[in-house]
Structure formats: structure tokens, C-alpha cells
Amino acid sequence: MSVNDPMTPASKRPAGPRPLLAVFDLDGTLLDSDEALCAAYVALGVPRESVTYGHVVADECARLGLSLDDYIAAYDPAAAVPFPGVESMLAGLTRWAVCSNKDRRSGTAELARLGWQPAAALFAQDFGGGPKRLGPVLDALGLGGEDVLFVGDSPHDAVCAADAGARFAVAAWNPRTRALGLNGDVVLRSPSDLPAALG
Numbered sequence: 001m002s003v004n005d006p007m008t009p010a011s012k013r014p015a016g017p018r019p020l021l022a023v024f025d026l027d028g029t030l031l032d033s034d035e036a037l038c039a040a041y042v043a044l045g046v047p048r049e050s051v052t053y054g055h056v057v058a059d060e061c062a063r064l065g066l067s068l069d070d071y072i073a074a075y076d077p078a079a080a081v082p083f084p085g086v087e088s089m090l091a092g093l094t095r096w097a098v099c100s101n102k103d104r105r106s107g108t109a110e111l112a113r114l115g116w117q118p119a120a121a122l123f124a125q126d127f128g129g130g131p132k133r134l135g136p137v138l139d140a141l142g143l144g145g146e147d148v149l150f151v152g153d154s155p156h157d158a159v160c161a162a163d164a165g166a167r168f169a170v171a172a173w174n175p176r177t178r179a180l181g182l183n184g185d186v187v188l189r190s191p192s193d194l195p196a197a198l199g
Contacts, residue, residue, distance in 0.1 A: 018147070019199045020167065022093060023137055024118075025152035026100035026107060028053060029171040030090075033080035040075040041066070053176075054154035056101045056124050056131055068103070077109040083173050087114075089191035095119045099137045099150070099160065131156060134164035149198060151188065153177050158184060169197055 027033040038051045046064050061068045090096065097120040100107055104123035111121060120140040127133055134150055141148075145165030150157065153174045161168035161184075168184040170177050173191060186197045 020149040020197075021095055021097070021141065021143060021147060022194060022198060023097045023099050023134065023141075023148050023150045023166075025132075025150075025154070025157050025171070026098050026102055026110070027080070028153035028174050028176065029151055029157075030082060030086050030098075031080040031110065032083050032174070034176070036076060036079035039079065040071055043074045044070060054101070054156055056129070057103050058124060058129060072103055072105055075106050077106050077113060080110060082114065083171075083191065085173065085191035089194055090116060092195065097121065097137055097141055097148075099132050099134055100124075101132045101156075132160060134160045134166060138164060138166075149186070151194070153182070155180065155182065158182065169194075 024030050027037060034053060037053065038048060041051045041064065042048055044066055046066070050064065052060070057071065058068050061071050096118050098107075098111070098118045100123050102123050104125045107121065107123045111118070120137055122132070122137050122140065124132070126136055134145065138145060138148065148166045149169050150161040150164070150166045151169045151171050152158065152160070153171045153176060158168050167186065169186040169188050170182050170184040172178060172187050172189050188194055188197060
């Protein structure tokens with residue numbers, strides 16, 4: 001009986017590379033949330049053109065002279081919607097995680113509203129109020145950087161992956177990534193491209 005024979009017990013077959021686990025940024029990656037994020041700032045009197053993306057929300061509020069609590073009260077977690085194809089992509093994964101700069105209050109509300117259940121979901125408060133880092137997510141999952149593919153939409157996401165020794169995939173279904181000229185180990189034009197990237 002050959003080791004490649006399908007009747008050969010799995011324990012006797014050569015071990016292949018283990019598929020990577022996907023860790024996702026939330027805003028701009030899984031959720032098309034730019035308008036929802038911007039609308040809360042505009043409601044608090046900030047000119048639309050002054051709003052930027054990809055930051056810790058507390059830092060952006062401080063830059064704009066706003067109270068974080070006022071921003072959270074103005075933010076509508078029901079306004080952000082998944083990018084097309086994201087829900088079916090997530091439904092095909094047995095285990096995945098979230099690493100986000102979002103405030104935990106709005107982040108957990110959005111996950112609950114969508115019925116999404118990641119194996120781990122870490123938000124701004126989990127990083128001591130500073131920018132997100134992949135290390136704490138890896139610790140929560142019991143994995144190393146070589147075990148995951150970090151999917152994101154910003155230069156900071158690319159840095160997070162590099163700092164943790166993880167591969168980075170550009171969520172190029174968000175047009176903003178193309179405007180930024182963002183590069184990664186993998187460029188995902190559609191959520192349906194993810195399974196092949198995970199191996």
C-alpha cells in the first residue's frame with residue numbers, strides 16, 4: 001500500500017504544510033465602514049475632509065478635539081455593512097480571528113449584530129489604548145506568526161503582520177487599498193480568493 005493511497009491511515013501519510021488561520025482587521029477589511037465612521041465625526045461637527053482612517057479611535061478623537069464617549073454615542077454600529085462576499089467567506093472558515101483598532105464597545109456590538117463568532121476578537125482596549133498588535137491575538141489563539149495570514153487594508157496592518165512574523169494579505173476588495181498602492185505577500189481581489197491563500 002502506497003503512502004499516497006487514500007486508504008493509507010492519515011498518521012502514515014507524509015505531513016504537508018498546515019493551512020494558515022485568517023486573522024482579519026475589521027473596519028475597511030470585513031466591514032465597509034468608512035461612511036459609518038465618518039458620519040459620527042461629521043455629526044459632532046468635524047468637516048468630512050478632516051476625517052482619516054486606520055487609526056485608534058481614541059487617538060483620532062483626541063486629534064479632532066472630541067470626547068471618545070461622544071463619538072461612541074454618535075456612532076451607529078448598524079450602519080457598517082460587510083463587503084460583498086465577506087459573509088460567505090467567513091461561513092466557510094472553521095476558525096478565524098479579529099484584530100482591530102476599533103473601540104471594544106462598537107466592535108463587539110457589530111460582531112453580535114452580524115452573528116459573527118471569531119475564535120478571538122481583540123480591540124483597542126486590549127492593546128493598552130495604543131495601536132493594535134498581532135502578538136496578543138496570537139497569544140489568545142495559541143499560535144505563532146508563521147501560523148496565520150493577517151488580512152487588512154492599511155499600511156499599519158502590513159506593519160502589524162511584519163512585526164509578528166506573519167504573512168500579510170491585502171483586502172483589495174476595498175478600493176481604498178488600490179488608491180494607497182498597498183502591497184502584501186498576497187493581494188486578495190475578492191473574498192473568494194482567501195481559501196487558496198490559506199493553503
